[in-house]
Amino acid sequence: MNVGQAVALGIGIVAVLSSVAIFALAWRREQESIAVGTLDKEARKAAPRRPALRAATATQAPTVTADEPPAPEEKPAPKSAQVVELSAAEYGETRRQFLNRATGWSFGAFLAFFGITSLAFLWPRLQGGFGGKIDAGDITEIKEAIFQPDGSIEPFYVAEAKTYVVPFDESVLGSTAFAGLDVVVEGLTGLWQKCVHLGCRVPWCDSSQGFECPCHGSKYNAAGEYEDGPAPRNLDRFALEVVAGRLIINTGQVRDTPRATVKTVPYPQGVNCL
Template sequence: MDARAAPAERPTRRARTGPDRRTFLRNSWLLGMGGTLGAFGLASIGFLWPRLGGGFGAEIHLGTVEGLRTAIEEGGGRFEYPAGRLYMVRYDAAQDPDGVYLDVTGGGPVMALYQKCVHLGCRVPWCASSSWFECPCHGSQYNRWGEYRFGPAPRGLDRFPTEVRNGEVYVNTSQIVTGPSRGTNVLGQPPAGSHCT
């Protein structure tokens, strides 16, 4: 008999289950990139998709004519609606015998003005002392109806079409109507006091 012991049997390796390390890392990387691109794509669509919930770019219901007229009076001559980027002002057809603003007002007693200055796009605030809209950026001034009065602006404030249906006021902020030319002064309103700009 041979005194040497028989060699020990090598343990058998278990068969691998699942992917190897390289496959796992590649799949993880692809899954991460796919998730990131998918989230970016959804965020881009959400950013570009118009919001139609009563804000800028939609038809906005502002309430009753009487309620809006009261809000305009309480606001010193204008009602501001920031979500729609607009001001509402009183409109009197008797002061507009040629009907210059009849189409944009729909014959109603109110007019919607875009808050953006037509010069370089700054927001134009209301000046309580002059009762005009006065741009703080470059000094353009507009009367209560948004007609050009002074400054570098090329025309009056742009407007939004307004419609009164069953005593309720609707403003279509998806359609911007170009403001009146520099020479238009239908309202003929002088400043009520000192200017803010």
């Protein structure tokens, strides 16, 4: 995982943790509000008036004369009247609370969405980006693309893996520097496009049937074996495997080998590009 991926992953994790923290804080505040009976602004205004009203009513004792019949005893208000007297805040459903909750949930949903999206964006790269295993395609189709009708070859370029897939004669593998390495499968090998001298991308030269570096003139044959120039070794290559008929390039496993003393293909086969 490169630096950019690590930073993006960190942002995603922070976003998810932030959303969790916000939800936890909102839930805790709501629980505290319920526990202590917190009232909203409207309820706090209304609350002090109710005891004062009751006190004023109590001090106004009815005056009863001898001729008047006693006033009928005041009956307690029906329960339905008490329900009407409670403010909406006492049920925790005021407009302010609703808006606060809606804002919190919206913000939390945004952060969660951002975090999940970031992880979803990174996940395939963690699995298959450069530095990991990359599916180059159906191995039969790759071979068909490499071998040309006139007998020449055209490397199969896998951009995501920065790799040229080229043929390799397995019958002579044991006598080469690649013997015992996991870099040849079903007659193919995968060359890293980076020149082993100073890192320039090495292009393919169709006429000479080799790789010729434009930076300082290093040359390699079609199997990536050193031929000429300041390069200290053969082109590096990646570990390969075939899974369910598909060529898998493991760009996390780089194999380097010394300059070839035994060449498996002739070079040049025509005019050089450099």
